[in-house]
Amino acid sequence: MLDLIADSAPAAALRGSVTLYLLVNAAHVLGIGLLVGAIVTLDLRLLGAFRNAALAHLAPPLVRVAASGLGLAALTGLALFSTRPATYLENPAFLAKLALLALALLNLALLHAGRPWPAALAGGVVTGRLRLAAGVSLAAWIGALLAGRWIGFLQ
Template identity: 65%
Template structure:
């Protein structure tokens, strides 16, 4: 038995394949997680990139960052569950592979941004460094690209 077969045989996958209601609810939770992620990360990225300068980063940054992390966790868990319904088909789907690559890029960018001193300094009320602005722009573009690639999956 391959890993793909094991994933497809997981009881959670069988539940979604056998129940339109369960699939609907997990899919809705996935969309909610994506909405929370993108709805939190884009305003934060825009603020870091230089928009909305009247809004203090120290006030909104920690909240938006945590909201995005919660949305990411919900989207990832429900996304893995949805993937389990047809793993072999998704592995062969160019849009799914593009989404996974873009997701890896977006997550690496977040990791680098959060370990860098510029992000922490900006959240503490300091000036936003040019590297932090660039990383915020990359983040916004990457998360939008992940979203578009995710929608593309159903059309390939």
């Protein structure tokens, strides 16, 4: 399976073009910036910062920006992974990044599945559960960012 990924036309194109690789890598960084910037802002609001900004006004655009960033980062990340999948899967920093991404996405799913999130968006109180989810989110997304930067140092 890994050989099929590595031998694919997009992977070969990325390996064969410094310019294409640069553009995909830059798009990956942009996606991460959009994702983490929006998530950090929203999590800090849930933790008590920016209290003058109503969660109902702040959250919807931040969630859309984060989702767009996640989509861009995931798409470009898969493209970058395709250039050397076996090497990445042997890299402990890459594996740590995947684990932290899984934690962050599970935390997100649990947050949106519960009642405290829609209640807070409707003007209700930010519960301890939401604050805990925001803390986990901050740690997981920033940890994934750091692990991603660490990948290149372990190759």
